Amino acid sequence: MDSTTVVSSPKSDKPNPCECCGITLAGVSLLGIAGFALYNFIMTIIAVISFTNNDFEYVCPNSELWWGALFIGIIWPFMLTNGAKNAAENKEESTPFLQVFVWVCMLTAFIIWAWDQLWGVPGFANDTCAMDNFGTYNSTDGADNDGHKLFTAVEYWMYLYMVIDAIFILGICGIGGFIVVGSLSEGRNNKSNSPRSATVYNSNGVRGSDHV
Secondary structure, three states: OOOEEEOOOOOOOOOOHHHHHHHHHHHHHHHHHHHHHHHHHHHHHHHHHHOOHHHHHHHOOOOOHHHHHHHHHHHHHHHHHHHHHHHHHOOOOOOOHHHHHHHHHHHHHHHHHHHHHHHOOOOOOOOOHHHHHHOOOOOOOOOOOHHHHHHHHHHHHHHHHHHHHHHHHHHHHHHHHHHHHHHHHHHHHHHOOOOOEEEEEEOOOOEEEEEO
């Protein structure tokens, strides 16, 4: 009886260049977002301290931009960072879908609130006082631009929240797409599943084929 030996090609352990580029790009993007958030966090603290709520209400009594800067730019980022730290300490491997959905809802609400306080949204406060008085930098010598700094800080937080919100929404849609595509691919593989042929060599060196 001739003995046969199955010859199989080893799988390559080399990383996929596309995956490496994607991981690198994602890492750089996250570092950029984190760096900008930290910078604006510091600038928001300075703006809130240098331009108090009384100063803001003296010009715009019906606007909540100062309180929006305090909560959107200082309190909520601190709470979010603390929550992420606790999640890391508890070694949570993934963020639950419900928690991400809650974050998306909160971010969307903050975006609408900030937009309303900056430029006024019809149907909400629709107050353009902050834009009229602090939306433009005053280049006059000796001008006090503390209100403009507060306005700019809230504006930057709104843009940052838009980016994070879009990432979360695309991530949710991407996960749903992967699930659908994976289910379709699995169904096709089950229908077209057939034995694979492998090249075998018998003891006398004659090449043949076998099924595995």
